Amino acid sequence: MNRKIVVMIPRLETALMDRIREKAGALGFSAEFYADETDARAAVADAEILVSNVVSLCAHAPKLRWMCTSNAGVEGYLQPGVFASENVMLTNSSGAYGVTIAEHIVMVTLEMMRREAEYRSIVAAHDFRRDLAIRSIYGARVTLLGTGDVGRKAAARLRGFLPANVTGVSRSGRPVPEMDQVVPVTELDSVLPQTDLLIMSLPGTPETVHILNEERIRRLPREAYLVNVGRGSAIDQGALERCMREGHLAGAALDVFEMEPIPPGDSIWSCPRLHITPHCSGNITLSHTRRFIVEMFLRDLENYAAGRPLEALVNRQLGY
Numbered sequence: 164m165n166r167k168i169v170v171m172i173p174r175l176e177t178a179l180m181d182r183i184r185e186k187a188g189a190l191g192f193s194a195e196f197y198a199d200e201t202d203a204r205a206a207v208a209d210a211e212i213l214v215s216n217v218v219s220l221c222a223h224a225p226k227l228r229w230m231c232t233s234n235a236g237v238e239g240y241l242q243p244g245v246f247a248s249e250n251v252m253l254t255n256s257s258g259a260y261g262v263t264i265a266e267h268i269v270m271v272t273l274e275m276m277r278r279e280a281e282y283r284s285i286v287a288a289h290d291f292r293r294d295l296a297i298r299s300i301y302g303a304r305v306t307l308l309g310t311g312d313v314g315r316k317a318a319a320r321l322r323g324f325l326p327a328n329v330t331g332v333s334r335s336g337r338p339v340p341e342m343d344q345v346v347p348v349t350e351l352d353s354v355l356p357q358t359d360l361l362i363m364s365l366p367g368t369p370e371t372v373h374i375l376n377e378e379r380i381r382r383l384p385r386e387a388y389l390v391n392v393g394r395g396s397a398i399d400q401g402a403l404e405r406c407m408r409e410g411h412l413a414g415a416a417l418d419v420f421e422m423e424p425i426p427p428g429d430s431i432w433s434c435p436r437l438h439i440t441p442h443c444s445g446n447i448t449l450s451h452t453r454r455f456i457v458e459m460f461l462r463d464l465e466n467y468a469a470g471r472p473l474e475a476l477v478n479r480q481l482g483y
Contacts, residue, residue, distance in 0.1 A: 165193035168464075169224075171203045171215040172233050172456065173447050179457045186461050190468040212467070214460055216447070221246045228252065229467060233447065233456045235260050236394065237477050238367040254463055254475035257483065259455035260445040261316035264392050267444035268317045268362055271416035272300065275388055275438055298388075298413070300324035306354055307342065308332045308374070309364035309393060313445075315341045317362055330354060334370075348374075355382040360390070367394035368482035377402035386413045392444045395419040404434045412436065418444040 168187055170180075180196055187194040192212070197203035200217055207213055207224040216233045218240060225247040232240060235257040239245070274280065276298040285292050303326045307314040310331040318329050318341040329342045332354060336347030346354060351374075355361070361383060365371045375389075375398045383389070389412060391398055400421045407415060416438040423442055425431060432439070447453060463473045477483060 165191060166212075167206075167210045168192050168194045168212040168214065169197065169203060169207050169210040169220075170194055171197045171200070171213075171217060171220070172453065173198075173216075175453060175457075176450070179453060182457060182461065186464060190464060192464075192468075212464075218245060221251070223247065229254070229473075231460050231463065231475075232256065233259075235445065236367055236483075238394075238482060240477075241479060241482060252473060253477045253479065254459075254473050255477055255483070256456045256459055257475065258312045259452050259459065261312040262451055263446070263449045264313045264364070264444045265316035265320050267418065267440070268313075268390055268392060269320050271390055271418075271438055271440070272321075272360060272362075272388065275414035275416060275436075276300065280438065300326055300360070302327050303359040304357055305329045305360045305362070306332060306358040307362045307364070308351070309362075309366075310337075310339050310342065310345055311364065311366075313364035313392065314362070315339055317364070318342050326360075330358075352379065352382060355379055356384065358383055358387055360388045363389070363391040363393050363397055365393040365397045366483045367396055371397045373397070373399045375399065375403075377406065380406045381411060383412065385411055388413055389415040391416070392418045395421045395423065400431065404431055404437075407434050407436055414438065416440070418442055 170183060183194045195206055197206060203220055204223045207220050209226055210224050211226060212229045213220060213224055213227055214231045221230055227248060229252045231254045233256050235255055237253060237255050240253055278295045278297055281295055300321060301324055305321055305326045307318055310333040314331060322329060331339060331342040331345035332348055332351050333345055334348055336345055338345050377399055380403055414436045418440045419442055459475055463475055466473050
């Protein structure tokens with residue numbers, strides 16, 4: 164009997180399913196595809212490999228040896244009791260979301276700087292006012308807190324707007340070609356006052372929780388902008404709201420929050436100059452993202468079948 168792969172990826176095109184079936188068959192596996200979580204839960208009981216973004220399926224797969232999550236973030240898989248067997252290799256799809264998230268970053272940055280929300284309100288009132296003062300990425304000092312795939316792709320796109328400089332901040336401080344300089348996170352406090360646009364794309368790890376606390380928010384210039392597309396836990400959300408209500412920061416665009424979904428009565432909904440999106444910047448709805456996820460999986464399926472190390476293997480201690 165062929166070894167079983169269960170795949171549950173939203174909106175997966177027929178051509179991509181066929182590619183997985185072909186590669187799986189050539190390597191001695193059979194691939195089954197599911198759109199419904201209940202059906203997938205029954206199917207994973209004898210699965211050796213699971214490709215999905217549904218964490219709860221792992222607990223129903225006692226024979227699982229490899230979990231390939233179609234997500235980039237893996238914090239949900241690192242909690243005790245997630246897997247029916249603890250001897251499961253975990254890979255992620257980091258790298259698949261850089262294009263869609265980078266485009267989101269450019270979009271919300273321009274919307275804030277060009278005051279698009281206010282102009283929409285003016286037009287909705289059938290007014291033709293056009294005197295709002297706007298800002299530009301041109302000549303801005305850009306800081307990217309996080310220099311992984313998302314940070315690099317965002318930097319590459321923002322450089323086309325001719326900012327004054329593009330500075331990366333990472334744990335190691337290792338240089339990346341898309342940025343003018345990269346400094347270690349130990350220098351974050353000195354970089355923030357020299358920042359007009361701060362973009363955060365950090366993973367959810369114990370080290371990143373509230374890395375942007377109230378003290379650091381206030382180190383940013385009063386007229387700076389903030390974009391967070393990484394994890395909501397990286398910002399002290401209460402402190403950010405407090406600062407913004409006091410007039411600190413020209414604008415902030417958050418795609419991620421400390422609690423998701425945001426409770427209906429949460430005061431963050433009415434925070435001034437705050438652009439809210441519902442964790443959609445890195446959604447799997449872009450076809451490029453799905454193709455990338457499948458290509459990553461197929462490369463590692465060849466590695467797995469040959470007994471080689473997996474390229475996308477997660478370091479559980481680091482959390483990515």
